[in-house]
Amino acid sequence: MLETIERIFDRVLLPCLAAVGDWLSNFDLAEMFRQGVYFAFHxxxxxxxxxxxxxxxxxxxxxxxxxxxxxxxxxxxxxxxxxxxxxxxxxxxxxxxxxxxxxxxxxxxxxxxxxxxxxxxxxxxxxxxxxxxxxxxxxxx
Amino acid sequence: MNSLTLEQLIMLLPELLLLVLAVIIMLLPERARTMAWLVAAGGLAADLLMCLSLWGVNDYIMGGAYAVNNFAVLVKVMLLGLAMLNVIGSHDFTARVYRAREYYALLLMAMLGLLIIPSSMDFITLVVAFELVSITTYVLPLAELNNPQGGEAALKYFISGAFASALILYGLSLLYGFTGTMNLQNCAQAMAILGAHPLLLVALVLLLAGFGYKMALVPFHWWAADTYTGSPSPTTGFLSGVTQKGAFVVALKIIVVYSAVFAPLAALLLGVLCAVTMTVGNVLALKQKDVKRMIAYSSVAHAGNIGVGFAVGGTAIVGSFVHILAHALMAIACFFALQIVFERKGGTMMQHFRGLGKQMPGLAAALMLLLLSFGGVPPLLGFWGKMLMVVPAVGLGGWYLVLALILVLNSALSLVYYAAVIREMYMRPAEIELLPPAADKVKPSGRSYQLALWLSVALLLAFGLLPNWLTEICSSALFNSMLPW
Missing domain, CATH: 1.10.287.3510 (Helix Hairpins)
Known part of the structure; x- marks a missing residue:
């Protein structure tokens, strides 16, 4: 049981958290805005x-x-x-x-x-x- | 390549003739009902002969959009013959409807669309032809203006038909965008290169749903029973016996396009739809007290039967075609028989059929033959179609075996309610007296109904006793021209 929970944390939840953290740390509002404008006008x-x-x-x-x-x-x-x-x-x-x-x-x-x-x-x-x-x-x- | 020479125009003569005849009928004087009938029936007969003379031709015209081959000729001859039976029987019906000319003109325009369908090798031609059939038949339930249920029947037919067209066109637009071509052959080739893609599956589901509406397969069948019950019987014969069969031809073409990539999946989808259709149609028919509504639901069940052949594929498609012909003949004949009962006894509920065997022995005998054929009793044509579908399905094994089993069980189930009508006709004493045959000008005696009924029964018996001839023609036409393109 514990092993299973550990495995779930190791393989699923922690990588997900890491990915979200990466995305948040690289988040650039200006870049996103630029992309949005590009999408809207082209x-x-x-x-x-x-x-x-x-x-x-x-x-x-x-x-x-x-x-x-x-x-x-x-x-x-x-x-x-x-x-x-x-x-x-x-x-x-x-x-x-x-x-x-x-x-x-x-x-x-x-x-x-x-x-x-x-x-x-x-x-x-x-x-x-x-x-x-x-x-x-x-x-x- | 795209120009049309005079020799190629000869291949289009049957279609052009129908167009001209429809216009001529509209130009006839208002009172010339018999004349309109004569023009329509004679025109369809001439058309049938013209189509027959095209047997053996194998050519593409209009830049590959229009093919004349044995498959097309077979379907055209079949549909023209069925429409001719229906027009022959309609004489006494149109003698008392308000607008007889429009009725025949609309029938001929629908036939024009049905003649274009089997030949079209292009989605544009296919959809325009199919819409021509649909739009002209939306108003047919209103042919008898004083029929209280005609409006509701037309309304339901129109809403479901227009909705189905929208689904078909949206699915087709996705298919076009993804394969980049409107041509059926090129589309199949493009699909083979692109492989299975979810967007193609979305298009397939939309197309299946749209044509499911038109073929009256089960989740999309709600309009069929109402429209078939509410329309006057001769019209119902045309809707269920001719137009609905056109939808099967279109569906076959689309299945052939998809078979390159999605063969197992498309077959599974269609097989499940058909199994559900057969079962639901038969169970709903079991509890009906109105025989017309019972036959309407049995039409839904038979649509499932026909689809089984398409799902199994291979030689079972021959069985599908035999069953299309069988069910169309039975439906046209049966609805004419119901019209006779309606006019002579005032209704088509179960109690109107009590003692019919004594009151109208000829009609009761014909109706019994038809009902047995519906149920798939051996010497009649209704049996051979099912037989030709079950045998290849059993040969393939796997889930096809289950499908075949469901088909056989459903045939047995359907015999329960067909036998109930036969029992009412022969085992019960009559409760309702026959109305006298009114032979005045306003309400003719119904001789044309009898003629169409007996012609259909004779064809049913003849094909049933000599099935070899029919199956050989069907299989040669299908396998020489349709399947490998």
């Missing part, structure tokens, strides 16, 4: 991917939490646009055109999808007077 592929990932996550959360059909469609639109940003960013980064072509087509697809979705929403509103998707639960089991 756009690279990473920025676009992070933006797309954030948009995709916001859209995903929106689809899972929103109950209004319009809000759902907007959330899905956010997810599609995240894919679009990815396509364009990769296309620029790789120096190819096929990603940009895909982005243009995705825009058209998204427009068509929204048109159909809004038509369905209009039908439901005229018939039931609501577009809250939780109101539609006659089919279950």
């Amino acid at each position: 756009l690279s592929l990473t920025h676009y991917l992070l933006l797309a990932a954030a948009l995709f996550t916001i859209g995903l959360l929106g689809v899972m939490t929103r109950r209004n059909l319009i809000a759902l469609i907007i959330s899905i639109e956010l997810m599609l646009n995240a894919a679009n940003i990815n396509f364009v960013a990769f296309s620029q980064y790789l120096g190819q055109s096929s990603g940009s072509v895909m982005a243009v087509l995705v825009l058209a697809l998204a427009a068509a999808e929204v048109a159909v979705g809004l038509a369905i929403g209009l039908y439901l509103y005229r018939r039931n007077g609501t577009i809250d998707v939780e109101q539609f639960h006659t089919l279950r089991g």
